[in-house]
Structures are given as C-alpha cells and as structure tokens.
Amino acid sequence: MLPGARALRAAGLLRPPGACPRTGTRTGTGAARRARCGPEQQPEGRGAALPAGPDLRHFLRAAPAAGEPRPPPEPVPAPGAAKGLWMFYLETYGCQMNVNDTEIAWTILQRNGYARTKELDEADVVLLVTCSVREKAEQAIWNRLQHLKALKARRQQARAPLRIGILGCMAERLKEEILHREKLVDIVAGPDAYRDLPRLLAVAESGQQAANVLLSLDETYADILPVQTSAGGTTAFVSIMRGCDNMCTYCIVPFTRGRERSRPIASILQEVRMLSDQGVKEVTLLGQNVNSYRDLSEVQFQSVAAPGLSRGFSTVYKAKPGGLRFAHLLDQVSRIDPEMRIRFTSPHPKDFPDEASVLQLIRERHNICKQLHLPAQSGSTRVLEAMRRGYTREAYLDLVHHVRDSVPGVSLSSDFIAGFCGETEEDHQQTMSLLREVRYNVGFLFAYSMRQKTRAYHRLQDDVPAGVKKRRLEELIAAFREEAARANAALVGQEQLVLVEGPSKRSASELCGRNDGNIKVIFPDAELEDATDCGAPGRAQPGDYVVVKVTSASSQTLRGVPLCRTTLSRAAACH
Numbered sequence: 001m002l003p004g005a006r007a008l009r010a011a012g013l014l015r016p017p018g019a020c021p022r023t024g025t026r027t028g029t030g031a032a033r034r035a036r037c038g039p040e041q042q043p044e045g046r047g048a049a050l051p052a053g054p055d056l057r058h059f060l061r062a063a064p065a066a067g068e069p070r071p072p073p074e075p076v077p078a079p080g081a082a083k084g085l086w087m088f089y090l091e092t093y094g095c096q097m098n099v100n101d102t103e104i105a106w107t108i109l110q111r112n113g114y115a116r117t118k119e120l121d122e123a124d125v126v127l128l129v130t131c132s133v134r135e136k137a138e139q140a141i142w143n144r145l146q147h148l149k150a151l152k153a154r155r156q157q158a159r160a161p162l163r164i165g166i167l168g169c170m171a172e173r174l175k176e177e178i179l180h181r182e183k184l185v186d187i188v189a190g191p192d193a194y195r196d197l198p199r200l201l202a203v204a205e206s207g208q209q210a211a212n213v214l215l216s217l218d219e220t221y222a223d224i225l226p227v228q229t230s231a232g233g234t235t236a237f238v239s240i241m242r243g244c245d246n247m248c249t250y251c252i253v254p255f256t257r258g259r260e261r262s263r264p265i266a267s268i269l270q271e272v273r274m275l276s277d278q279g280v281k282e283v284t285l286l287g288q289n290v291n292s293y294r295d296l297s298e299v300q301f302q303s304v305a306a307p308g309l310s311r312g313f314s315t316v317y318k319a320k321p322g323g324l325r326f327a328h329l330l331d332q333v334s335r336i337d338p339e340m341r342i343r344f345t346s347p348h349p350k351d352f353p354d355e356a357s358v359l360q361l362i363r364e365r366h367n368i369c370k371q372l373h374l375p376a377q378s379g380s381t382r383v384l385e386a387m388r389r390g391y392t393r394e395a396y397l398d399l400v401h402h403v404r405d406s407v408p409g410v411s412l413s414s415d416f417i418a419g420f421c422g423e424t425e426e427d428h429q430q431t432m433s434l435l436r437e438v439r440y441n442v443g444f445l446f447a448y449s450m451r452q453k454t455r456a457y458h459r460l461q462d463d464v465p466a467g468v469k470k471r472r473l474e475e476l477i478a479a480f481r482e483e484a485a486r487a488n489a490a491l492v493g494q495e496q497l498v499l500v501e502g503p504s505k506r507s508a509s510e511l512c513g514r515n516d517g518n519i520k521v522i523f524p525d526a527e528l529e530d531a532t533d534c535g536a537p538g539r540a541q542p543g544d545y546v547v548v549k550v551t552s553a554s555s556q557t558l559r560g561v562p563l564c565r566t567t568l569s570r571a572a573a574c575h
Contacts, residue, residue, distance in 0.1 A: 088114050089123035093140060094131025096286055096345065097257075098168055100239045102129045103226030105167060105194045110227065112198040120151070125163045125201060130170035132256050134449040138170055149184050163204050165189065165197075169256035173453070175213045185209070191242070191257050192216040215258035222267040225274060234501055234543045236280045238271050239263065240329065241287035246348060247316050248377075249388045249455040250420060250448065253288055260289065264297035265329055269336065276337040281499055281543045285333065285344040291351035291358060294323035311402075312395030313350035316388060327357040334365045339568045341499060342368045343518065349374050349399055350390055359406040366572030370407055371441075371517045374400065375415035379434030380427035383420055386460065393434065400438055411517025413442035418476055419469030420448045421460035428472050435479045439487045441517055443480040447473045481555040488519065488553035496521060496558065497571045500544045511540060511562075515548075521558045523548045531566040540565055547571065 088109055092102045105127065106116060117123055126148060131137040148164055155162040165187040166178050172190035179188060186204040189197055190213035203210035220242055228236050243258040244251070272283055287293065296302055302322040309315065326344075334342050342365075352359065362368050374396075378384050381392040391399075404410060416431060435443075447469040450462040464472075496515040504510035504522050511525045528546065529537050540546045545568055548560040 086114050086125070087117040087123050088125040088127060089117055089120050090127050090129065091144070092129045094129075094133065094137055094169070096237050096284065097239070097288070098129045098131060100226065100237045100286055101168055101191060101194065103228060103237075104221050104224050104239075105129065105197060106227045107224050108194055108197055114198075123162065124160075125165065127165040127167055130166055130168040132169035132173045132252055132451070134446060134451075136449065138174070141166070141170055145182075145184055149182065152184065163187065163201065165200070165204075167191075167194070167197075169252070171211075172213050172215070172256040173252065173451075175211055179209050179211060183209075187211065188213060190215065192219045194221070195219075216261075217259060218261055220261055220263040222263045225271055228275070228278075228280070233278065233280060234499065235282040235284070236275050237284050237286045238268060238275070239286045240268055240290060241293050244288040245292075245315075245317055246289060246390075247388065247455065249386065249460065250377075250417065250451070252451040252454055255453040257288065260292060260294075262293050262295050262323070265295045265324055265332065266297070268329065269332055272333055272336050272340075276340055279543060281339065281545075282341040282343065283333070285329070285342070288346065289348045289351075290344045291326045291347040293326040293329055294320060295329070296323045307351075308353040309350045310352045310391075310395070310399050312391060312398060314390045315350060316390070326351070327361065330358060330361050330368065334361065334368050338367055340367060341516075341568065343371065345373050346375065347373060349376075349396060352399060352403065359403065362410070363407045367568055369516050369518065370409055371411040371413070372403060372407075373413045373415075374403070376434060376438075377415060377417050378420065378423075378427065379431035380423070383423055383427045383431075386422060387417075387420060388455070393430065397434075397437070411441040411519065412438065413444070413518070414438070414440050416443065416445045416476055416480075418445065418447045418473035419464035421450075421456055421462055421464070423448075423464055423472075428475075432475065432479050435476065436483055439483040440480065441484055441487050441519055443477075443484065445473060445476050445480060484555040485553065488555065488558060491519075491550045491558060492553055494550055495563065496548050496550055496560070497566070497568070498523070498546050498548045500540045500542050500546055502542045511546075513546070515558070519558055520556065521548055521550075521560060523560050523562045526562060528562055529564045531564040532570055538565075545571060 090102050090106060092098050110116070114125070120126065128141060128144060130141050145164070148162075152162045152164065163186040164184060166185050167189045168191055171178065171188045175188050175190075178185050186209055187197075187200040188209075188211040189200060192215050193200075193212035196212045200210040200212060221239070241260060241262040243260045244253045245260045247254055268285075275283060301324045304322055304324060306319045306321045307325055307327075330342070330344070362370060362372075376396055377387055377389060379393055381394070384391060384393065384396075400412070403412070416435070418428070418431075447466075448462070448464070450457055456462075498513040498515050498521045500511055500513040502512060503525070504512040509525055510522050512520060512522050515521050523546070525539060527537050528540055531547070540562065545566050547563040547566055548558075549563055550558050550560040552559045
C-alpha cells in the first residue's frame, strides 16, 4: 500500500500546502511567500516558456564507493569572512560524544571561513552543543538561553546582531519548541546535520530561522579530522561509531542520535596517527556502544562471521553478520604508537563473549588501559527486564568475574539509575548490594528522568516519587563512595604510572594526572630523575609519564610522591 500524504509529510518527502520549495516550511501567502522563496513558476500556457528545470539527477548526490571518503561539500563562505570578522563561540554540555561533536562543528566552520573566539562578547554566533539524556540537562540550556536573551537584545540595539544556535541531542528532540519559544534561537541542528551549519548560518543571517534535524543512516563524519579541544593536547577523543540499536526503555539516544553506524577503520587509524604525530599521549575510542563496532566499508569485510554475545545476554535485534569488529580495530589502534594509551567508552556488557579477544588484548597490550566501563543500571533482575537490558543480575555478576579473571587488576566503572519505573524498595536494596559486591572504582549515578519518545514513556509509569528517587540516589552514592574508597585504599603503598595532565586545580605546587585505571592522582610538582637515562633531571610536563608511590586514597582521588619520569614502554617492561 502506498503511504498516505500525512506519512510522506512526516518523513519530509511531501511539503505542506504553502511551503517554500527550498526550505519545506510554510511561508504565508502572496508577497510574503515570494519574498522568502522567490517568484513562483507559472504553469504552462501562462506567459513565456520557462527554461528546462532540474530533473531528479540534480537532487541525487552520488554515494562514494565502498571505503572511499565522502567528498567535502562546497564551502559556504561566512557572511563576514571577507573582513575576517565573523566569530563563533561554542559551549558544550553533556557527554564525551558532545565534546567530539563540538570539535567536528568547529572543524566544519573553520573550513568555511569562520573563526572561533573564547570571549562571548566577541561572538557573532553562539552555538550550544546540548544534551537531552535527562530533564536537568535540558533545563540548563533553557536557563542559559535566558542569559543570552539579554545579550542578544543589547547587541540588537547596537546594530550588531547576535545569532544563537542549538546543536545536538536537545535540538533533535525539541526542534519545534526551541524555534518557537520566545523566537530567541536562530538555528537548530541535530547531531547528523553539522555539515549543514554554514548554510543554516547563511539563512539565519538573512533574518530567517533555519533548522536541520534529519537523522542519517550513514553519517559518521569519517572525513572530518576534528580540531582537538583537550587542554594541553595530552588526551583526545576519537569517534568510531554513532547511534545505538539497543533500545533500552529509559534511553533517548536512539531517538536523538539514530541507528548504529560505524566509521571506516582506515579513517580512524588515520586520525589516531595524526594525533600521535601531534604528541597526544592518550586516545579514547568513543561511541554509544563501542564494542558493537562493525565496519562494512569494504567488500571483503562483509563476509566476516558475527561474534557471539556474553553468556546469559540477549538483544532486541537479530545478530548482524559481516563487518570488521571492535577487537580488530582495537588491535590496529594499539599498534600505532607504543607510547600512547588507549581507552574506549562506552561498551555494552552484552558484547564481551567468553572467547572475546578484546579482553585478551587488554591483558596483553601494555598501552591498552586495564580499565572497563560496565554499565549495570540496576541490581534487580526485575528492573533490568523492565529496562530491556538483556541480562539478569546473575549474568552481569558472572561477566564481572569473567572480566576480573581475564584481566587481573582491572579497574571497573559503571552507571546506575535510581527510581526507575516500578522500582520497589527491594529492587533498590538489590542495587545497593550489587554496588557493594562489585566494588567499582568509578561510578556515574543518577535519578531516573523520563524522556518522551522512549518505550518507558509510552508503556510504563514514572511512579516513584521524586523524594524517594532523591533518597535512593543519595543512598547509592554513599554506598558507592564507601566501596570505592576501600578499592582505592588497596593501592596505598603501590607504584602507579601516571600520565600528567597539568597543574592541580587546587594547588599550583601540585600536578594532576590519571593512572591506568583512570583514577585521578595528585602529587607534588618536584624535580625528578629521568629513568630512561635520556634526559637531565627536570620537572614533569603535561604528557609525561611519572611513577608515583601512592600514600593516601579517597573514593575519587589518589595522592602520592613522584619517583621518576619514565616512558610507557619502559614502565611496562619493568612491571
């Protein structure tokens, strides 16, 4: 059956009556529509013959062959680029994926003649890269927009208009509300629309609002080598995939970032090599579900057998055959630079089967950090089933034991949600006991926030009172901190290899860095011997590896005394 007009219109394939033929938005009638969209073409027989218009070929962009990078779009010059005055200001909210999105947007705008400023008052364009995973994250953006409203009004009076843009997940989820609420925002761009930013800004400069929130089945920004924003250039994030197919009932990500698609391995390796040449010492491979990575960019990759799942785990979708998998990518990335640490986040627990070569690589390669993020979300099998996580409490604990047997000394982190739909006091106590039994080194804990579009929104009731959620979250945090303090206390007296990130925020006389387990380590900034015998004694700099003897520990931080500067390879050889 052919789809009806309403379905076609919802898919963006049919314009509503009175819509502009270029933008697809309603433009009024008569002169107003002609002013925005240009003169309407007359039907045949009304005046002079029209020149031949574009046919379908003009609207189809040839897809690149398998493995070939997408050709860059034609630059859309910034309106003030000729004078060198068009400045943009970026603010980032939310997860590491948003940090990476900020770098992608920055790169695209630079290519098109824009320059970035760190001073808000200098900006012609303010872009907020947003998060939508919880209501609190969205409220932070609405509050920020109220501040920018006053700034925009002052700039309007000074005849130096300020354009404001909302990018990322909140843009994808709340496009209509953002555009219509107080008419403050000029552009809205979803996570798959950053290539369109120059055009959207050009439209906004003409006085119109502009939006693109179309989700893509293939956009990975593989040809964009992002400008790095990490302080000191010591660490960097490298996006390897986008989207998620897991469809957990509480999660908005599949609806704001779309379906899973993996970046070609060749472009990932190219970016990591570039970062190595720039002196970056730690790379985090990034994605919503990194260990389901599946590169289909070359024909020979498509016959690879699909790996199994962790024992006792299941998915809502069928196994996906073909493609180079995460273990192959991790192997190749770790070979690029023996002095570069490799991390990855966030994996799903289901993708660590018993025969997983990922765990073997972590155990054997000195530059792959012995640290894993295993998001549990709950310790109750009943709640896990309501969340559609695909595992029981028992299966999760079996995986934890398997990981610790496979990678001795591994550091574990996790995510937990307090007060999910239907959670009882017994369910909550089971989560408390899981926290205590596993004893995580790092934890990310939040009260449940229902999101529209999710399965929970349509099928479940957000029936745990806010006060109960708050109390349960506080109890989870207290239990986590108590157990993390015990886990970290076991490191007192041991030597840890620390990658120096820079001065401590609380004291200019101390340095701060992270150990292999991603735990913050603080130590005095002192003159140190060079254990490699390749250099004179000196103070450690960002990017240096320093051996630190731990003298005290808390739930979040280790403190110690520095012993010497060294290299990653030498430290591994001496271990």
